Amino acid sequence: MPKRILLIDDEDGARRITQFSLEAAAGWEVLTAASGAEGLSLAQTEQLDAILLDVMMPVLDGPATFQRLQENPITRSLPVIMLTAKASTTEHQPLLELGIAGIITKPFKVPALIAQIRAILNWQD
Template sequence: MTCRTVLLIDDETDIQTVAKIGLTLNTDWSVTTANSGEAGLDVAIATLPDVILLDVAMPGMDGLATLAALQKNPITAKIPIIFLTAKAQASDRRRLYEAGASGVITKPFDPTTLASQIAGFLAWTI
């Protein structure tokens, strides 16, 4: 197994807890969390994660604004972003992919398959 680092940016602590459990259950991945887009930008710059899981709907700086800020910064521009969203409509998913997402995972997600979903989007082996 390859040790990967994941940054989860979500304003809901319950989501953070469930995702962290799912992501570390059968992997040796390291998971860092941030509870806002602004905090997530700081953590991404400081830690340079292998992937960022990003909630779409957050107060203040939402997921799309956070993605735009990450893409503008040469330090974080190449980090793949996978969105977490409660909006499952095809048009919503298309908008996220057009913005630059590497993947979209619909909430509620199954924590036992979360790592394999991410690995699938990024062609990683678990």
Template sequence: MAVIVPSQSVLLIDDDASIREIVQACLSDLAGWKVKTVASAQEALNWLGSEHPDVILLDILMPGMDAVTFLQRLRASCLTQTIPVILLTVQARWYSPQQLQKLSVIDAIAKPFDPVALPDQIAQALTRSQ
């Protein structure tokens, strides 16, 4: 069942260029969402200084700043603390609902993912979190 969500702006943080390309294409083409992609958590924090997406898709395994540190910094700022975050990671099945809540993350989507189903998965997570 397709969940209808108004146009979204999405920030994807993933060090894998092919994942960034696939996610951007499917969310832009299939859902009509505006997608910004960055390769690192630090690049995301820099971008978030002036922009505020409706949702952040975050890979857990990245070089440099880890996802937990990124989430701590994101939640420490009054400008970004309420932005919903969804993990997009091969480790998605490792996280219980309690662990996701402790991280202030609304859901985890497993890699590999179905690009056609991804917009609905994000929309459903956003709907459940409201």
């Protein structure tokens, strides 16, 4: 069974490239959502192994989306990795304190992204 990841990102181009890359290079199944609200809906209905969540999104941003995931018993246990363009550890600290699994800084190269996801989630596949 391939791993199933939900990618929540409001940027169409970034979402398509990341989805294609993870499916082609890692063999994972990647579902996508263009907003926090759409992501929350998919997270409740799909069997997922992890969520990649963009920090900067309109309306419902990454931290707000993560809070909603935590409030729902169905999605609470899903590991969430935040994607952010902010590289400094001082900006990462408040995100880590939310209880997310990890942070990956954008832009990323696909092999590094896959390696980071595997390392954060301890996936051996």
